[in-house]
Each structure stands twice: as C-alpha cells, then as structure tokens.
Amino acid sequence: MYFCIRDDDTSFFTSPEDLERSYGKIKSVGPVSLAIIPFCLAGSSKAVPEKFRNRWTIHPLDQNRSLVSYLRLEIAAGRFEAMLHGYYHETRSLKPEFVSGDDLMSKVRDGRKYLEDVLETRIAVFVPPHNRIGRRGLSAIESADRTSVERQVCEGAGDLGPPTLGRYGRDSNDGLTTAGLEFLGCSI
Numbered sequence: 083m084y085f086c087i088r089d090d091d092t093s094f095f096t097s098p099e100d101l102e103r104s105y106g107k108i109k110s111v112g113p114v115s116l117a118i119i120p121f122c123l124a125g126s127s128k129a130v131p132e133k134f135r136n137r138w139t140i141h142p143l144d145q146n147r148s149l150v151s152y153l154r155l156e157i158a159a160g161r162f163e164a165m166l167h168g169y170y171h172e173t174r175s176l177k178p179e180f181v182s183g184d185d186l187m188s189k190v191r192d193g194r195k196y197l198e199d200v201l202e203t204r205i206a207v208f209v210p211p212h213n214r215i216g217r218r219g220l221s222a223i224e225s226a227d228r229t230s231v232e233r234q235v236c237e238g239a240g241d242l243g244p245p246t247l248g249r250y251g252r253d254s255n256d257g258l259t260t261a262g263l264e265f266l267g268c269s270i
C-alpha cells in the first residue's frame with residue numbers, strides 16, 4: 083500500500099525545529115512532501131507569524147538561511163520532497179492566487195526554477211494555494227513544462243498523466259474545484 087504525506091505552507095517563516103518536531107521520526111521511514119511557498123507574502127494567513135501578519139511584505143525563502151541549509155540536507159537524504167505551492171501564496175484581494183492572480187505562467191516557471199536553485203533539487207509537483215485553481219492557473223501549469231499536478235501515486239489512483247481541464251469539475255466561483263487534486267494528494 084502506498085500513501086503520501088503532504089504538508090502545506092513551508093515558507094520563510096518556518097523553522098527547522100518546526101519540521102523536526104512534526105516529522106522527525108516519520109521522515110526517516112520515507113519522504114514527507116512539503117508544499118513550499120517561494121516568496122511568501124505576509125498577508126492574513128495564520129501560517130504567517132502575528133507580528134508580520136497583514137504587512138503585505140514579501141519574504142523569499144532563501145533569506146531563511148538555517149531553513150534552506152536544513153532542507154537541502156534533508157531533501158538530498160530523501161527525507162523530504164519539495165513541491166511548489168504558489169508564488170506569493172496570498173493575494174491582496176484575498177482570492178486564491180491561482181484562481182485570480184496575474185502572470186501565473188511566469189509565476190509557475192520562475193517559482194519552480196527559484197526553488198530548484200535554492201534547494202538544489204527538482205520540483206515535479208504543483209500544489210495550488212488554498213487547494214483551488216482556475217482555468218488560467220491550470221493553463222499556466224500545463225504550459226510551464228507540463229509540471230504535473232499532484233502526481234504522487236496513491237493506491238487506486240494511479241498516474242493520471244498531465245492535468246487537463248476536462249478532469250476537474252466546475253464550481254460557482256469561476257474556478258475549478260480541486261477535488262481531483264486533493265484526491266491524488268491522498269494526505270493522511
């Protein structure tokens with residue numbers, strides 16, 4: 083039986099101690115998949131420390147040197163896998179970044195390249211912020227070197243191949259539901 087552990091919102095604000103406390107033992111058995119924000123925008127998210135919240139400042143991952151050093155070692159050792167989790171993660175409009183944001187194609191391409199360079203690894207999976215993605219978001223991902231969306235292999239799910247619009251249901255917010263993405267995420 084295969085399963086995946088997905089943890090969202092690793093960012094500039096995350097400490098190695100946070101990750102060790104949560105996954106110290108588990109990651110020795112197999113890699114934990116971290117959805118990492120390249121340039122975290124300090125908006126209203128509870129994942130942002132209170133003193134930074136709602137400042138709307140941008141915090142690149144590489145400015146947290148201890149976290150980057152830790153992640154490089156742990157990823158190289160196969161204890162974590164890095165996934166791209168949006169670009170800023172939040173928008174000032176408070177709508178999901180990959181439903182209503184701008185320049186999504188370059189955000190996927192540049193965010194992926196940035197994480198690959200900073201963490202010295204390959205990024206093969208995109209996790210949309212807030213588990214929501216719109217048509218333009220899906221097109222951006224398909225165009226950016228066909229980065230796969232949640233392609234971890236889970237029992238019964240198999241490999242569905244590159245994302246296509248037809249695989250996802252519509253919702254009432256001019257976006258697409260992420261039910262298919264969450265299913266493939268198979269988190270516990």
Ligand SMILES: [Zn+2]
Nearest residue numbers: 090091211212
């Ligand atoms: Zn998130």
